[in-house]
Amino acid sequence: MRLLEAAATHPGGAPAKQLAREAGLALPTAYHLLRTLSHEGYLRREKGVFVLGDAAERLSAGAxxxxxxxxxxxxxxxxxxxxxxxxxxxxxxxxxxxxxxxxxxxxxxxxxxxxxxxxxxxxxxxxxxxxxxxxxxxxxxxxxxxxxxxxxxxxxxxxxxxxxxxxxxxxxxxxxxxxxxxxxxxxxxxxxxxxxxxxxxxxxxxxxxxxxxxxxxxxxxxxxxxxxxxxxxxxxx
Missing domain, CATH: 3.30.450.40 (GAF domain)
Incomplete structure (x- = not known):
């Protein structure tokens, strides 16, 4: 959730290292979670940065x-x-x-x-x-x-x-x-x-x-x- 919150503050996307730092996570942990979030559609990787995916948009709309x-x-x-x-x-x-x-x-x-x-x-x-x-x-x-x-x-x-x-x-x-x-x-x-x-x-x-x-x-x-x-x-x- 902290990674998603960090990604949401960067509409143009942010790299893994920056998201890990903002979420307060070790880089290896962040990489693992970012892969999982991308696989589930909550994030997607574009040109080396992560942006919110369709699943996160649906979650936001529901809220x-x-x-x-x-x-x-x-x-x-x-x-x-x-x-x-x-x-x-x-x-x-x-x-x-x-x-x-x-x-x-x-x-x-x-x-x-x-x-x-x-x-x-x-x-x-x-x-x-x-x-x-x-x-x-x-x-x-x-x-x-x-x-x-x-x-x-x-x-x-x-x-x-x-x-x-x-x-x-x-x-x-x-x-x-x-x-x-x-x-x-x-x-x-x-x-x-x-x-x-x-x-x-x-x-x-x-x-x-x-x-x-x-x-x-x-x-x-x-x-x-x-x-x-x-x-x-x-x-x-």
Whole structure:
């Protein structure tokens, strides 16, 4: 690891002797480890110097992704504590609904994914909010792959009715649903659009506390403007 760290500080590469010195290793040990790292793809030798290889680049990309996801998690936890409800962040990417992160507590648990969120976007506020941000062709393509189906007595019954509902929703208007995905739960989702990517921040409360949904949504909208930069950065995940 010390050899990799030393190599990473030299984008143009460094010779074995320099890397050994910077890593605090005896030269024979460094030569042996450099051969191993090169064989495994973490380093590669070019014109007598060692530079990071593909495996090290993948490792770095994975660490960056974890860091971005941690930033999202911290942001959602802030909102969770400030508002007192579970908070979700989701994207529409590559034609699918993706729940990126969820922040909840034992006392205020998130909605249980009893039916695949990707396939039931018509029933939950997250999916409805994301699909409302798409154009008509993208919506129809999604429903061709994931057609409307009833999950509760409150779920929309057919594709045509659902598409009419989406047309009535403004692109940047919050969406609410009442026990359409799961009985006993009401949800709201606020659209977040960065470039061409549709995203949303959502909350849920028990249906017995439905009166909390509207004020919690308004508070989240106010906070969203302050912390949008963190979520916008996460679009690149």
């Amino acid at each position: 960056a992704e974890q860091n971005r996801r941690a930033m999202i998690g911290e942001t959602l936890e802030y909102w969770r504590d400030a508002i007192g409800v579970p908070v979700y962040f989701a994207l529409y990417r590559d034609g699918e609904i993706e729940i990126v992160s969820v922040a909840d507590t034992a006392g205020n648990p998130a909605v249980e994914e009893w039916a695949d969120f990707r396939e039931t976007g018509h029933a939950h506020a997250i999916g409805q909010c994301l699909l409302a941000q798409l154009d008509d062709a993208a919506r129809r393509d999604h429903l061709d792959r994931h057609p409307v189906r009833s999950l509760t007595p409150n779920t929309v019954r057919d594709d045509r009715t659902f598409l009419r509902r989406l047309e009535a929703v403004g692109r940047m208007t919050p969406v609410t649903e009442h026990q359409e995905y799961a009985l006993g739960t009401v949800c709201a989702a606020i659209p977040v659009t960065v470039g061409s990517t549709a995203a949303t921040v959502a909350i849920s409360v028990p249906s017995s506390q439905a009166s909390r949904l509207a004020p919690a949504t308004r508070l989240l909208q106010e906070e969203l403007g302050k912390l949008l930069r963190t979520l916008a950065f996460s679009i690149s995940i």
